[in-house]
Each structure stands twice: as C-alpha cells, then as structure tokens.
Amino acid sequence: DQQVKQNSPSLSVQEGRISILNCDYTNSMFDYFLWYKKYPAEGPTFLISISSIKDKNEDGRFTVFLNKSAKHLSLHIVPSQPGDSAVYFCAASVSETSGSRLTFGEGTQLTVNP
Amino acid sequence: KAGVTQTPRYLIKTRGQQVTLSCSPISGHRSVSWYQQTPGQGLQFLFEYFSETQRNKGNFPGRFSGRQFSNSRSEMNVSTLELGDSALYLCASSLASSKNIQYFGAGTRLSVL
Numbered sequence: 001d002q003q004v005k006q007n008s009p010s011l012s013v014q015e016g017r018i019s020i021l022n023c024d025y026t027n028s029m030f031d032y033f034l035w036y037k038k039y040p041a042e043g044p045t046f047l048i049s050i051s052s053i054k055d056k057n058e059d060g061r062f063t064v065f066l067n068k069s070a071k072h073l074s075l076h077i078v079p080s081q082p083g084d085s086a087v088y089f090c091a092a093s094v095s096e097t098s099g100s101r102l103t104f105g106e107g108t109q110l111t112v113n114p
Numbered sequence: 115k116a117g118v119t120q121t122p123r124y125l126i127k128t129r130g131q132q133v134t135l136s137c138s139p140i141s142g143h144r145s146v147s148w149y150q151q152t153p154g155q156g157l158q159f160l161f162e163y164f165s166e167t168q169r170n171k172g173n174f175p176g177r178f179s180g181r182q183f184s185n186s187r188s189e190m191n192v193s194t195l196e197l198g199d200s201a202l203y204l205c206a207s208s209l210a211s212s213k214n215i216q217y218f219g220a221g222t223r224l225s226v227l
Contacts, residue, residue, distance in 0.1 A: 043221050102159065106156045
C-alpha cells in the first residue's frame with residue numbers, strides 16, 4: 001500500500017523556468033510533510049517542510065503548497081537552475097504516533113536544462 | 115558541525131552471511147532512523163531508535179535488527195543475508211521530537227552475491 005505517491009518519475013524544464021513537482025497521499029493522519037532532494041552517491045538533503053495547519057511555506061526559491069482536502073502537495077522551484085537537477089522525494093509523517101518515521105514517495109528525477 | 119556519518123560506504127557480502135552497519139548522528143541528535151532504498155521499493159523505513167530504545171519499527175523481517183548506544187551512535191545488523199537485501203542503507207538523525215527534520219548520511223551500499 002503506497003501511502004505517498006509521486007506519479008511523475010521524471011520532469012524536464014528549462015533553466016529560469018518554474019519546476020513543479022507533485023505528490024499525493026492517502027493517509028489522512030499525515031500531518032507533517034517534507035521535501036528532500038538526492039544527488040547520486042549522496043544521502044537525501046532536506047529542502048523544505050510544511051505542517052498540516054498551513055497551506056503554504058516558502059524558503060527562497062522553494063515553495064511547498066499543501067491541499068489537505070485533495071491530499072496533495074506540490075513543490076515549486078522558481079527560477080530553476082541546472083544545479084537543481086536531482087531526484088526529489090516527498091515524505092510524510094504522523095507526528096503523534098509514528099515518532100520520526102517518514103513515509104516516502106518514489107521520487108521524481110528533475111532535469112534542468114541550460 | 116559534522117553531519118551524519120555512515121560506515122562503511124560500500125560492502126560486499128555473500129548469501130547467508132551477516133553484516134553490521136554503523137551510523138554516527140549529528141552531535142546532540144538523539145533520534146536515529148534507518149531506511150532501505152532499492153530501485154523497486156524506494157525508500158522504506160526500517161526502525162527508529164531514541165535514547166537507546168526502539169521507538170518505531172517498519173515491516174521488515176526479524177533478520178533486520180538494530181541498537182543504539184548511550185552516545186546515540188547506532189548500528190544495524192542483517193543476519194542470514196539474501197540477494198534481495200542488496201540496497202542502499204541510509205541512516206538519519208534528528209533532535210528529538212517527531213517534527214524535527216531528519217538529516218541523512220551518505221549511506222552504505224550493500225551488495226549481496
């Protein structure tokens with residue numbers, strides 16, 4: 001049972017344009033969401049997070065949007081840069097019961113072309 | 115501040131053997147979690163340790179075990195290795211509470227032949 005899904009295995013955008021990565025979840029108990037990016041041969045690096053009490057969180061070029069009724073979140077990267085090319089994972093947790101346990105999506109390979 | 119350190123980075127074992135992987139969390143972090151990453155299953159949660167106690171466990175067989183020491187360093191052990199255990203094993207640490215961000219190490223790449 002895949003509780004967190006990233007339906008797009010890959011995304012290609014031009015440098016300077018917006019990248020939008022999407023994530024859907026099925027477990028309504030999830031109340032904290034994170035985005036990580038991963039380069040080959042490295043561990044995932046934290047990007048940005050959002051609590052279920054918010055619908056938007058912004059940090060520099062990165063903005064995460066949460067739509068609880070649709071059980072959907074998205075990561076916007078503006079403007080996209082070639083160094084953003086990596087695999088992006090969304091993750092979710094149930095803070096009251098699951099401790100630090102994160103449930104991850106399958107990842108989306110983002111390629112930013114110069 | 116040093117990041118999460120995992121050793122060794124690469125490991126080759128044969129079926130039936132056992133293996134121990136090590137993780138040193140960021141200084142001050144008391145929670146250590148382990149994840150397995152495979153091409154087919156993605157990143158899957160193995161277990162989490164906090165103050166030397168297992169706080170959470172994923173859906174893995176009992177061949178997978180772990181422990182945490184008083185200095186928060188953690189080890190995970192896999193006994194009777196199977197070919198399907200070949201994966202990248204990632205360790206993550208966080209301060210304490212469930213809403214703390216987890217910081218990952220570079221992982222240990224295990225190959226079972």
